[in-house]
Amino acid sequence: MDLGIKGKVALVAASSKGIGKAIAFALADEGVNLSIFSRSKEEIERTASEIRTRFPVDVLASTADVTNKEQVDRVIEETVKTLGGIDILINNAGGPPFGFFEDFESPDWQSALELNLLSGIYLAKKIVPLMKQKSWGRIVNITSIAVKQPIDGLILSNTSRAGLIGFSKTLSNELAEYNILVNNICPGRIYTDRIKALAEKRAAQANIKYEKAIEEMEKDIPLQRIGTPEELAALACFLASEKASYMTGTTIQVDGGLLRGLF
Numbered sequence: 001m002d003l004g005i006k007g008k009v010a011l012v013a014a015s016s017k018g019i020g021k022a023i024a025f026a027l028a029d030e031g032v033n034l035s036i037f038s039r040s041k042e043e044i045e046r047t048a049s050e051i052r053t054r055f056p057v058d059v060l061a062s063t064a065d066v067t068n069k070e071q072v073d074r075v076i077e078e079t080v081k082t083l084g085g086i087d088i089l090i091n092n093a094g095g096p097p098f099g100f101f102e103d104f105e106s107p108d109w110q111s112a113l114e115l116n117l118l119s120g121i122y123l124a125k126k127i128v129p130l131m132k133q134k135s136w137g138r139i140v141n142i143t144s145i146a147v148k149q150p151i152d153g154l155i156l157s158n159t160s161r162a163g164l165i166g167f168s169k170t171l172s173n174e175l176a177e178y179n180i181l182v183n184n185i186c187p188g189r190i191y192t193d194r195i196k197a198l199a200e201k202r203a204a205q206a207n208i209k210y211e212k213a214i215e216e217m218e219k220d221i222p223l224q225r226i227g228t229p230e231e232l233a234a235l236a237c238f239l240a241s242e243k244a245s246y247m248t249g250t251t252i253q254v255d256g257g258l259l260r261g262l263f
């Protein structure tokens with residue numbers, strides 16, 4: 001299926017590794033020009049050169065922290081100057097630390113809100129005017145299954161991401177008249193460094209091997225395995241496309257059936 005986005009420009013935040021990187025690859029495969037960024041210069045440059053080797057698209061790679069407004073402003077300015085605008089925003093970031101209520105103090109809460117809520121709001125604030133000019137835009141937020149079913153030991157993530165869902169649902173209503181669509185994707189367990197770190201932590205806590213911890217994490221997933229970043233990227237690419245033209249304000253999990261609720 002031709003998704004109808006060849007030649008468009010996507011800004012993919014936090015995209016040197018994992019889910020963000022897989023989404024950048026999927027968009028490049030559709031002929032979308034890319035602006036990608038993360039904090040590590042070496043990692044983002046490596047990812048950019050992998051994409052350039054495989055796909056005939058323009059790739060701008062920048063170093064920026066998604067919570068640093070000046071750095072984000074610079075990425076947006078350079079993207080507009082180099083690639084001519086931004087049609088698609090993939091709002092992604094790292095995840096906050098694992099832990100329980102007693103483990104965290106005010107600065108931890110502030111950091112989590114900046115990472116997984118305020119950064120997405122800031123990116124949207126700066127990029128929506130560019131989309132409005134073209135009467136076309138797609139915003140895809142990468143959140144977590146935690147927005148549908150909070151995860152034990154991830155209180156910072158559970159809290160900050162819930163706010164993003166309220167924000168994006170409201171935004172989707174406000175932007176519908178401009179043909180700017182806003183949707184959320186909830187990863188369940190996707191095999192990236194983030195899930196590897198969680199498995200290592202669980203292995204250490206339970207004094208079991210890493211492989212055993214991964215097996216334990218697969219047990220309660222109906223599809224009996226952890227997903228791949230590419231499986232999630234396929235949905236992100238669709239939601240970012242022309243073909244998703246009647247979808248906005250949705251929150252969809254990619255979780256192998258892990259969520260046991262109806263929605």
Ligand SMILES: NC(=O)c1ccc[n+]([C@@H]2O[C@H](COP(=O)([O-])OP(=O)(O)OC[C@H]3O[C@@H](n4cnc5c(N)ncnc54)[C@H](OP(=O)(O)O)[C@@H]3O)[C@@H](O)[C@H]2O)c1
Nearest residue numbers: 014016017018019038039040065066094095189190192194
């Ligand atoms: N994997 C899962 O199963 C899963 C499940 C639920 C939710 N999620 C969420 O999905 C998102 C992506 O997860 P992932 O598994 O792909 O993580 P990952 O493999 O650890 O990759 C995170 C990416 O984000 C970049 N990054 C981290 N903090 C950043 C910051 N402050 N500014 C800019 N870039 C930043 C990292 O690059 P640098 O280090 O170079 O900055 C890296 O490219 C996270 O919010 C995660 O919590 C993932």
